[in-house]
Amino acid sequence: MSNMPFHFDLLHSDRDARRGCLHTPHGTVETPAFMPVGTQGTIKGVDIGRVAETGAQMVLANTYHLHLRPGDEVVAQLGDLHGFMNWSKPILTDSGGFQVFSLADRSKVDEQGVKFRSHIDGSLVDLTPERSMAIQENLGADLIMAFDHVIALPNTPEAVADATWRSVRWAERCQKAHSRSDQLLLGIVQGGLDHALRRECADAMVAMDFGAYAVGGLSVGEPPEEMYAAIEATTPHLPNERLRYLMGVGKPEDLLEAVRRGIDLFDCVMPTRNGRNALVFTDDGPRRLKNAQYTLQSEPLEADCPCPACQHSRGYLRHLFQAKEMLGPVLASIHNLTYYQRLLAEAREAIEADAFEEFHARKQAGWDQGR
Amino acid sequence: MSNMPFHFDLLHSDRDARRGCLHTPHGTVETPAFMPVGTQGTIKGVDIGRVAETGAQMVLANTYHLHLRPGDEVVAQLGDLHGFMNWSKPILTDSGGFQVFSLADRSKVDEQGVKFRSHIDGSLVDLTPERSMAIQENLGADLIMAFDHVIALPNTPEAVADATWRSVRWAERCQKAHSRSDQLLLGIVQGGLDHALRRECADAMVAMDFGAYAVGGLSVGEPPEEMYAAIEATTPHLPNERLRYLMGVGKPEDLLEAVRRGIDLFDCVMPTRNGRNALVFTDDGPRRLKNAQYTLQSEPLEADCPCPACQHSRGYLRHLFQAKEMLGPVLASIHNLTYYQRLLAEAREAIEADAFEEFHARKQAGWDQGR
Numbered sequence: 001m002s003n004m005p006f007h008f009d010l011l012h013s014d015r016d017a018r019r020g021c022l023h024t025p026h027g028t029v030e031t032p033a034f035m036p037v038g039t040q041g042t043i044k045g046v047d048i049g050r051v052a053e054t055g056a057q058m059v060l061a062n063t064y065h066l067h068l069r070p071g072d073e074v075v076a077q078l079g080d081l082h083g084f085m086n087w088s089k090p091i092l093t094d095s096g097g098f099q100v101f102s103l104a105d106r107s108k109v110d111e112q113g114v115k116f117r118s119h120i121d122g123s124l125v126d127l128t129p130e131r132s133m134a135i136q137e138n139l140g141a142d143l144i145m146a147f148d149h150v151i152a153l154p155n156t157p158e159a160v161a162d163a164t165w166r167s168v169r170w171a172e173r174c175q176k177a178h179s180r181s182d183q184l185l186l187g188i189v190q191g192g193l194d195h196a197l198r199r200e201c202a203d204a205m206v207a208m209d210f211g212a213y214a215v216g217g218l219s220v221g222e223p224p225e226e227m228y229a230a231i232e233a234t235t236p237h238l239p240n241e242r243l244r245y246l247m248g249v250g251k252p253e254d255l256l257e258a259v260r261r262g263i264d265l266f267d268c269v270m271p272t273r274n275g276r277n278a279l280v281f282t283d284d285g286p287r288r289l290k291n292a293q294y295t296l297q298s299e300p301l302e303a304d305c306p307c308p309a310c311q312h313s314r315g316y317l318r319h320l321f322q323a324k325e326m327l328g329p330v331l332a333s334i335h336n337l338t339y340y341q342r343l344l345a346e347a348r349e350a351i352e353a354d355a356f357e358e359f360h361a362r363k364q365a366g367w368d369q370g371r
Numbered sequence: 372m373s374n375m376p377f378h379f380d381l382l383h384s385d386r387d388a389r390r391g392c393l394h395t396p397h398g399t400v401e402t403p404a405f406m407p408v409g410t411q412g413t414i415k416g417v418d419i420g421r422v423a424e425t426g427a428q429m430v431l432a433n434t435y436h437l438h439l440r441p442g443d444e445v446v447a448q449l450g451d452l453h454g455f456m457n458w459s460k461p462i463l464t465d466s467g468g469f470q471v472f473s474l475a476d477r478s479k480v481d482e483q484g485v486k487f488r489s490h491i492d493g494s495l496v497d498l499t500p501e502r503s504m505a506i507q508e509n510l511g512a513d514l515i516m517a518f519d520h521v522i523a524l525p526n527t528p529e530a531v532a533d534a535t536w537r538s539v540r541w542a543e544r545c546q547k548a549h550s551r552s553d554q555l556l557l558g559i560v561q562g563g564l565d566h567a568l569r570r571e572c573a574d575a576m577v578a579m580d581f582g583a584y585a586v587g588g589l590s591v592g593e594p595p596e597e598m599y600a601a602i603e604a605t606t607p608h609l610p611n612e613r614l615r616y617l618m619g620v621g622k623p624e625d626l627l628e629a630v631r632r633g634i635d636l637f638d639c640v641m642p643t644r645n646g647r648n649a650l651v652f653t654d655d656g657p658r659r660l661k662n663a664q665y666t667l668q669s670e671p672l673e674a675d676c677p678c679p680a681c682q683h684s685r686g687y688l689r690h691l692f693q694a695k696e697m698l699g700p701v702l703a704s705i706h707n708l709t710y711y712q713r714l715l716a717e718a719r720e721a722i723e724a725d726a727f728e729e730f731h732a733r734k735q736a737g738w739d740q741g742r
Contacts, residue, residue, distance in 0.1 A: 040696055042691060044698070045697040077669070084690075311420075315449045320411075323436075331418060
């Protein structure tokens with residue numbers, strides 16, 4: 001092990017699936033790993049002690065949201081994100097690029113950066129690669145992301161290429177602007193669904209020698225097979241000894257498909273967002289808790305799940321949603337977060353045992369059966 | 372100790388303040404005690420493990436709500452309220468009378484009972500003393516309440532007397548109808564703010580020999596002094612060796628004023644309802660977390676509070692409310708529930724030490740100072 005503040009140990013490979021270990025100043029993350037999303041500095045509805053109990057090793061927070069409210073200087077004064085959230089383990093912040101694209105009113109992109117109006121109060125905000133770095137340094141996460149130009153898909157080849165190469169130029173500016181040695185800056189490989197462009201972008205990013213790499217711009221509505229193909233067109237061009245993070249993905253089956261293609265790290269709002277909407281993940285596929293069939297079911301969602309939701313009957317959980325009780329979304333979110341953590345823990349074991357393909361097939365069969 | 376399923380041990384008195392111990396088939400409650408309110412079978416927003424961590428020994432659930440949704444037979448099939456809520460300690464259910472009064476559409480009272488339309492779907496429901504007993508037997512709480520006729524205050528003396536004596540007659544019907552020996556039925560003393568009527572009602576209830584007694588019909592908008600006077604007009608006429616429960620009360624200062632007048636048990640929605648609205652209780656009086664003064668405060672709500680909210684800064688809690696994050700209501704509710712439990716635990720210690728008056732004066736001085 002190196003004495004650098006960050007180090008990724010690739011412990012074992014099973015074909016392209018990787019079992020690793022990321023060392024950070026706030027502790028270690030066993031990979032493949034899943035990060036719960038704490039958009040505004042909170043995993044929605046779940047207190048941070050319960051988040052830790054799900055098995056989460058690292059969480060994600062959003063630069064755009066926290067910059068606008070309460071402000072990154074406020075977060076810095078309240079002990080940076082670790083103190084603010086009371087989470088002493090690793091944290092990752094995104095760059096703000098995606099939320100500017102998806103949430104801001106009237107955003108305007110030029111080579112300098114993005115000007116947009118806040119979705120909260122309409123105030124004018126200016127985000128540049130340098131500004132994103134300064135904000136992320138204030139927020140104080142362990143892993144931070146280069147500021148990128150996110151565009152809608154499908155789009156013209158020219159627009160995709162233009163945004164991709166602008167993201168590369170911005171990534172260089174991020175590297176120059178970033179000054180904290182206790183933060184690891186990740187470069188993001190863009191390129192839409194164009195495999196040649198993905199490879200060119202990966203080569204350009206690798207030439208800049210980032211400490212870890214992300215695959216961005218996916219899971220924006222394209223069919224799963226095209227997403228898997230785009231991952232497959234990217235990961236072989238990333239250095240084997242560096243962490244690979246697939247941004248914003250996805251369903252349980254997407255995670256295993258991506259692990260199979262060499263991805264180490266994930267984040268997604270799906271466990272919490274779906275939980276709030278009464279959809280829970282299980283090894284027999286997703287269940288819609290509002291369905292009448294659950295009214296009198298006294299068994300838990302999953303017999304072997306240790307989460308607080310699975311201390312209750314399905315009938316009770318359904319009742320909470322029918323009665324519009326806050327505890328329904330809370331418990332379903334905790335179950336889903338626990339499900340994701342258990343899935344990744346099992347995947348890690350399977351890779352160690354050179355049995356990932358069998359594990360994957362078994363899980364997929366269970367999910368398919370429940371459809 | 373008796374080998375009856377229920378027994379109240381009066382351990383110590385400090386003037387009229389009482390330190391006791393209620394034994395039930397689901398365990399023991401140290402009194403004076405406060406019950407969190409789980410209206411629909413959930414303490415709003417707080418998972419049952421966290422409820423236990425606040426120090427709560429017994430919780431309350433509402434007959435009216437659970438009868439309408441999911442239905443008391445459903446609760447019975449899912450393991451009665453103990454299994455349904457996953458709470459193995461004592462539970463109390465109210466009779467439904469108060470919610471019929473406050474929530475139902477177009478309720479019509481006659482000597483037989485109350486006919487009303489459900490606030491959920493407008494369906495016609497018929498509630499009688501016998502029906503309330505049957506529902507509460509299905510729900511399976513340890514302590515259950517006689518079905519009473521609740522009216523608005525102020526009201527004419529005739530209307531108050533009429534409702535009071537009807538409640539006495541209904542209490543007799545409840546005694547006859549109630550069949551489960553593992554449930555303790557409480558008689559409720561009504562009488563509005565009429566001290567003579569309170570005493571007459573108490574005498575009538577005591578003549579019926581209930582295992583424990585409640586003081587009902589208070590905290591419905593009258594000034595605190597009138598409420599305290601009505602308690603004082605009631606408790607001396609209740610047997611010393613039986614538990615006394617003041618229904619639906621109240622603020623921290625109300626609790627201590629009532630303990631001082633011989634009350635042993637409380638319930639109130641205030642800790643959770645106020646918590647959802649960003650109002651938190653402290654020894655320096657209530658704090659409104661949305662106030663701008665908390666933006667940069669890095670200290671917890673209370674330095675010596677062990678609750679999960681007090682693992683965070685005031686600035687973080689304020690941010691959660693500003694950002695309309697569910698975790699704000701959740702954490703503020705947990706803090707308030709913890710505050711109430713700690714207050715009652717301190718009151719129990721003070722009574723044991725014959726120092727309740729000094730304790731009361733000290734707490735009141737802190738609350739007054741924060742105003």
